[in-house]
Amino acid sequence: MRILLYSGKGGVGKTSVAAATGLRLAQLGYRTLVMSVDPAHSLGDSFDLSSQGDAALFHGSTGEPRAIRDKLWIQEVNIQREIKRHWKEISSYVTSALRTTGLNDVEAEEMAIFPGMEELSAMMYVNQYLREKTYDVVVLDCAPTAESLRFISLPTTLDWYMKHVFTLQRRVMKAVRPLLNTLGPIEAPPDSYFGNIQSLFQKIEGIDTVLEDPNVTSVRLVTNAERMVLRETQRAFVYFSLHGLCVDGIIVNRVLPDEVTDSFFDGRRAAQQQILGEIESYFAPVPVSKAPLFQNEVLGEAGLTRLAEQLYRDGADPAKITRTDKAYEFAAGSNGAFEVRVRMPFVQKGEIGLFKKNDELVVEIGTIRRHIGLPTTMSAMTPSKARMERDMLVVELRNTA
Numbered sequence: 027m028r029i030l031l032y033s034g035k036g037g038v039g040k041t042s043v044a045a046a047t048g049l050r051l052a053q054l055g056y057r058t059l060v061m062s063v064d065p066a067h068s069l070g071d072s073f074d075l076s077s078q079g080d081a082a083l084f085h086g087s088t089g090e091p092r093a094i095r096d097k098l099w100i101q102e103v104n105i106q107r108e109i110k111r112h113w114k115e116i117s118s119y120v121t122s123a124l125r126t127t128g129l130n131d132v133e134a135e136e137m138a139i140f141p142g143m144e145e146l147s148a149m150m151y152v153n154q155y156l157r158e159k160t161y162d163v164v165v166l167d168c169a170p171t172a173e174s175l176r177f178i179s180l181p182t183t184l185d186w187y188m189k190h191v192f193t194l195q196r197r198v199m200k201a202v203r204p205l206l207n208t209l210g211p212i213e214a215p216p217d218s219y220f221g222n223i224q225s226l227f228q229k230i231e232g233i234d235t236v237l238e239d240p241n242v243t244s245v246r247l248v249t250n251a252e253r254m255v256l257r258e259t260q261r262a263f264v265y266f267s268l269h270g271l272c273v274d275g276i277i278v279n280r281v282l283p284d285e286v287t288d289s290f291f292d293g294r295r296a297a298q299q300q301i302l303g304e305i306e307s308y309f310a311p312v313p314v315s316k317a318p319l320f321q322n323e324v325l326g327e328a329g330l331t332r333l334a335e336q337l338y339r340d341g342a343d344p345a346k347i348t349r350t351d352k353a354y355e356f357a358a359g360s361n362g363a364f365e366v367r368v369r370m371p372f373v374q375k376g377e378i379g380l381f382k383k384n385d386e387l388v389v390e391i392g393t394i395r396r397h398i399g400l401p402t403t404m405s406a407m408t409p410s411k412a413r414m415e416r417d418m419l420v421v422e423l424r425n426t427a
């Protein structure tokens with residue numbers, strides 16, 4: 027099974043691109059599921075199900091995958107239902123704890139939906155589909171960047187939690203519960219709470235390996251040719267790489283087409299051209315594809331087909347594995363240093379120039395210059411050394427303080 031994950035800043039066109047991709051995959055004969063991980067679902071709208079009189083049916087539906095055409099299913103994870111299914115024990119504990127703070131029942135229940143629940147539920151499904159081989163491709167339509175980053179970091183966070191906190195906490199709780207219950211007002215979690223966390227963990231176990239396998243999972247970042255959007259795309263690129271995911275495509279959506287000749291748009295066109303150039307050089311060698319701004323919203327099968335034709339020319343296959351190299355990797359080096367490893371296959375040996383600009387590391391080798399966004403944990407560090415290891419540039423960073 028392939029997993030294609032579409033992420034990007036709010037409103038750039040993720041849902042449209044994910045839906046168009048799903049449509050193309052189904053037409054190519056793949057059993058395809060497009061799954062919305064965004065709690066503000068709009069997948070059904072993108073396929074224009076409402077005009078087919080299907081919206082109520084879909085939105086009020088169970089959140090199960092639903093066939094919308096030959097080989098194509100869509101699923102909008104229904105969080106309320108998921109809570110009933112997986113989280114009951116956990117959320118009822120949290121709800122009762124919140125009630126003691128003076129919140130009413132409805133408020134407490136709303137609050138008990140933790141951030142990340144949608145993502146976690148989505149991952150359980152992905153894992154289940156993987157095991158049961160239900161689909162050939164799962165296309166994930168993610169929430170705006172910040173949330174989808176939570177999605178990918180969740181498995182490691184949970185893993186850590188299970189290893190370091192869980193066992194200890196459970197043991198401690200068993201010992202202190204009788205005491206806590208007499209002290210009130212917040213009750214200690216019942217043991218079933220821990221049982222649930224454990225079974226939940228088992229449901230997502232192994233998903234991190236799958237997400238990090240470039241032969242299974244590819245991340246595609248949707249962006250627009252605008253400065254602020256590009257910044258967020260760069261940050262997302264860094265974080266996905268940091269979590270070991272392979273970004274194998276950048277999609278620039280809403281590029282002004284040549285037909286637009288009105289001088290009103292001249293400035294914007296010039297700015298777009300410049301930013302497009304920056305996008306190509308920043309993300310190289312990750313391929314950049316473009317889709318034009320259409321006259322109308324991208325809606326329904328006709329609109330989505332038009333978008334797919336622009337994105338995947340000459341019948342190109344979105345599921346094809348185009349890259350297995352991660353753009354860069356971060357690792358702990360010796361003596362407290364961090365290493366950033368950047369693949370630079372075509373670089374000639376020569377003088378390596380290194381400097382830092384805000385939270386970017388800039389590396390120059392001959393005429394090639396690469397900007398590497400640093401994760402927050404490393405942004406205060408200073409580059410100390412650089413060397414080439416075959417086609418890999420290794421930069422060492424240290425805390426100077």
Ligand SMILES: Nc1ncnc2c1ncn2[C@@H]1O[C@H](COP(=O)(O)OP(=O)(O)OP(=O)(O)O)[C@@H](O)[C@H]1O
Nearest residue numbers: 036037038039040041042280318319320322323324
């Ligand atoms: N290339 C395009 N030309 C014209 N309209 C577009 C294009 N791409 C997307 N749209 C329209 O822009 C709107 C937002 O697109 P979409 O819902 O796909 O963005 P999104 O990134 O998923 O948003 P959100 O962050 O809210 O989930 C929709 O009305 C869609 O039809």
Ligand SMILES: [Mg+2]
Nearest residue numbers: 040041064068
């Ligand atoms: Mg969307």
